[in-house]
Amino acid sequence: MRVWIIVAALALAGCSVEVQEERPTRPHPQEKRVANSPSASERASIRARADRAANQFVSVIQRMEPIAEQMCREERPGNCDFQIVVDNRVGLPPNAFQTVDRRGRPVLAFNLALITSVRNADELAFVVGHEAAHHIANHLERRQQSATVGAAVFGGVIGAITGGDAGAVRAGQEIGAAVGSRSYSKEFELEADALGTVITHRAGYDPVRGSQFFTQLPDPGNAFLGTHPPNAARKAIVARVASELN
Numbered sequence: 668m669r670v671w672i673i674v675a676a677l678a679l680a681g682c683s684v685e686v687q688e689e690r691p692t693r694p695h696p697q698e699k700r701v702a703n704s705p706s707a708s709e710r711a712s713i714r715a716r717a718d719r720a721a722n723q724f725v726s727v728i729q730r731m732e733p734i735a736e737q738m739c740r741e742e743r744p745g746n747c748d749f750q751i752v753v754d755n756r757v758g759l760p761p762n763a764f765q766t767v768d769r770r771g772r773p774v775l776a777f778n779l780a781l782i783t784s785v786r787n788a789d790e791l792a793f794v795v796g797h798e799a800a801h802h803i804a805n806h807l808e809r810r811q812q813s814a815t816v817g818a819a820v821f822g823g824v825i826g827a828i829t830g831g832d833a834g835a836v837r838a839g840q841e842i843g844a845a846v847g848s849r850s851y852s853k854e855f856e857l858e859a860d861a862l863g864t865v866i867t868h869r870a871g872y873d874p875v876r877g878s879q880f881f882t883q884l885p886d887p888g889n890a891f892l893g894t895h896p897p898n899a900a901r902k903a904i905v906a907r908v909a910s911e912l913n
Contacts, residue, residue: 720783727791727872734870735799739773742803746771749799754778763794765801773802785880792870793877796863804862806855853896860901864908878905
């Protein structure tokens with residue numbers, strides 16, 4: 668099991684992130700005493716929390732990765748050698764995602780905020796299982812196919828309406844791709860929750876307890892073309908699948 672530490676994990680998913688560095692300014696002599704540095708006990712507490720989070724992450728990955736790869740080989744052809752990466756930038760909101768690298772190897776990415784925000788190993792294991800499930804269920808390719816179909820349909824409709832105006836067709840294709848990529852997002856999330864429940868259970872963690880991680884997330888509701896289903900629906904499917912496993 669190899670965990671890579673990266674500074675720009677989001678780039679793997681095709682997202683561009685601009686990081687601006689500010690040149691540090693020299694504090695005024697009278698301001699040096701204003702800034703309070705952590706005491707020795709506070710530093711020790713911070714270090715202890717960091718050690719616990721790091722050890723928990725490594726422990727969970729060691730148990731979850733082989734189970735996820737085994738299920739991947741059982742469910743789908745292709746590359747099932749998961750690469751685990753950590754985005755070590757600070758100040759970002761909790762995030763985890765699944766993507767593939769240039770060679771098609773599946774990548775599971777987690778940032779520091781998520782690793783430190785989970786309340787127990789079950790929550791972290793469930794997140795890992797959920798992201799691995801996206802690859803096993805081939806959601807990236809299925810989403811791209813939906814986007815392609817949406818672009819073709821919307822582009823064709825706009826072209827027919829406008830008499831083939833190239834600019835309007837391109838705009839229609841962009842809208843269609845966006846709509847198409849979102850059409851099955853909620854379904855994919857629920858599928859990943861269900862399959863992630865099985866992976867988490869097989870690795871010896873409690874997926875129902877793990878799904879309590881949703882309580883830390885803002886509830887997206889059931890918005891039209893939203894990317895995620897309501898938290899209650901997600902917890903319900905986890906509970907249902909888990910009850911069938913016991």
